[in-house]
Amino acid sequence: MTPEPPCTPSKTESPTVLVQESSGSLVLPSAYSRPAPDTLSYLESASLMSGTLESLSGLGEDGSSVGSDSEINGPVRGTDKYGFLGGARYSEGSEAELAVAVARQREMKWLDMFRNWDKWASHRFQKVKMRCRKGIPSSLRAKAWQLLSNSQELLESNPGKFDELEQEQGDPKWLDIIEKDLHRQFPFHEMFAARGGHGQQDLYRILKAYTIYRPDEGYCQAQAPVAAVLLMHMPAEQAFWCLVQICEKYLPGYYSAGLEAIQLDGEIFFSLLRRVCPMAYRHLKKFKIDPILYMTEWFMCIFSRTLPWSCVLRVWDMFFCEGVKIVFRVGLVLLKQMLGSVDKLRELQGMYETMERLRNIPPENIMEEVLVQEVVSLSVTEALxxxxxxxxxxxxxxxxxxxTHQPGRRLHGTRAIFEQKHRAAAISSGGSLSFLSSHIPPPGPLRATICASPAPQPPSVYHPRAVSTRIPE
Incomplete structure (x- = not known):
């Protein structure tokens, strides 16, 4: 007889949507306005600076299908349109409701792109990017994210792989940490409100499977909120392959032991801040606030624990299309908004006040369309x-x-992933690469293969830091 997974609720427990606080008291999720800052605390961020990087490594088991937990949790009332309990202050933000006719028109345009995705990705990418910046229709977001990241093709080329990973035992070290982490992920969302509910079980399945799929990486706590966001939009198997693409293509090294990649990007980010907003740069420099103290959660969780929910979805739409450039831009825009004027800095007279502001950005200060417009207009390119x-x-x-981290493994969104796929196909079939006029280098082993080939291309084509300029950024 197969034992029950650790996160399966006891059959004797009555359904509940109450949430256990750290103090031990039970509270209803009323008037909740933002995610609890549990996974990446200020102290954990500070420990990065002292060399203790284990705080972001880190947790359970089997699950079931995506969807509401009403069967296990009992009836759930008072959710907003995103599934968050107890009011809409956090999740609604300033999102403008589209007219039904406009929404349907956008859906038809996306459905048309889905029917011939390769053509759109290769020849009309500028239009794809523009539509992602406008926002993907919520009814098609799951499909769009999978196509943009190429995770759908990864799933189709690995039939049954997720089930195989589920059947394996896994490393008890990771499973114990995952199990302890499950209840911390969006506890005021209907999918994750109940211990042992469908959402927590599926989250366990995904995180466990990844530790088996990539035993060299294991588990990092920042993967949990990322996987949870994916689960809000798609079934567990699809979410798993989407997570794989995020970890391997979009943000490689972010969740590896040592966290070299996020530390390196912190230095890149701080240097870019000097260009974009010198006033914010000088303020942070004055109080010796290292970027790793505030941007770790932003970048590793892709702002899922920072922004109003409508903004999170818009950021993820652009991120899946354009890659880490969007993460950098959003972070820079936030610092400009929080620290970019004399009046704002007048309230922040020390490290503590500044850190509190950066780690608890008032959601009412973040207007969805304003944020997107500033992100789109910021002149921080892939090449830069x-x-x-x-x-x-x-x-x-x-x-x-x-x-030990290889920065060249990172791919800048859909276009780079698409071109890498076609390069690999051309090489494996012995064909020509001439149909790819891009200057984007293939990552890692593929780059080495090309550079070692009998007829090497000019250095300008395969230079490790070269970036395509075919499509404006």
């Missing part, structure tokens, strides 16, 4: 990020030695 990355890698080597 890659150039700054090269500078920071050299500084790292001079001061700390060699990196």
């Amino acid at each position: 990020i890659e150039r700054e990355c090269g500078i920071q890698v050299r500084k790292w080597r001079e001061s700390r030695g060699e990196l």
Whole structure:
């Protein structure tokens, strides 16, 4: 007889949507306005600076299908349109409701793109990017994210793989940490409100499967909220392969032991801040506030624990299309908004006040359309990020030695993933790469294969830090 998964609720327990606080008291999720800052606390961020990086590694077991937990939890009342309990202050933000006719028109345009996705991704990517920036229709968001990240093809090329991973035992070290972490992920969302509910079980399945799929990485606590957001939109198997693409293509190294990638991006981010908002840069420099103290949660959780929910979804729409550039831009825009004027800095006369502001950004200060417009208009390009990355890698080597993280593995969104896929197909079939005019280099082993081929391409094509300029950023 197969034992019950650790997160399965006891058959004798009565259904409940009460949430257990750390103090031990039970409270109803009324008037909740933002996610609880549990996974990446200020102290955990501070521990990064002292060299204790284990605080972000880190938790359970089997599950079931995506959807409401009403069967297990009992009836859930008072949810907003995103599934959050107890009011809409946090999740609604300032999202403008689209007219039904406009929404249907957008859905038809996306459905048309779905029917011939390769053509759109290769020849009309500028239009795809524009539509992602406008916002993907909620009814099609799951499908769009899977196509943008190429996770759908990954799923189709690995039939039954997720089920195989589920059947394996897994490392007890990771499973114990995952199990302890489940209840911390969006406890005021209907999917995750009850211990042992469908959402927590599926979250366990995904995180456990990833530790088996990538035993060299194991589990990092910041993966849990990312996986939870995916589960809010798609079934567990689809969410798993989407998580794989985020961890391997979009943010490689972010969730690995040592967290070199996020530390390196922190240095890149701080250097970009000096260009974008010198006033904020000087303020943070004055109080010796290292970027790792505030941007760790932003970047690793892709702002899912920071912004109003409508803004989170818009950021993720752009992120899946354009890659980490969007994460950098959103972070820079937030610092401009919080620290970009004399009046705002007048209230922040020390490190503590500044950190409190950055870690608890008032949701009413973040207007969805304003945020998106500022992100879109910010002149931080892939080329600029890659150039700054090269500078920071050299500084790292001079001061700390060699990196184990390989920055060249990162792909800048859909276009780069699509071109890498076609490069790999051309190489495996012995065909020509001439149909790909991009200057984006293939990552890691594929780059090495091309550079070692009998007929190497000019350095400008495969230079490790070269970036395509075919499509405006």
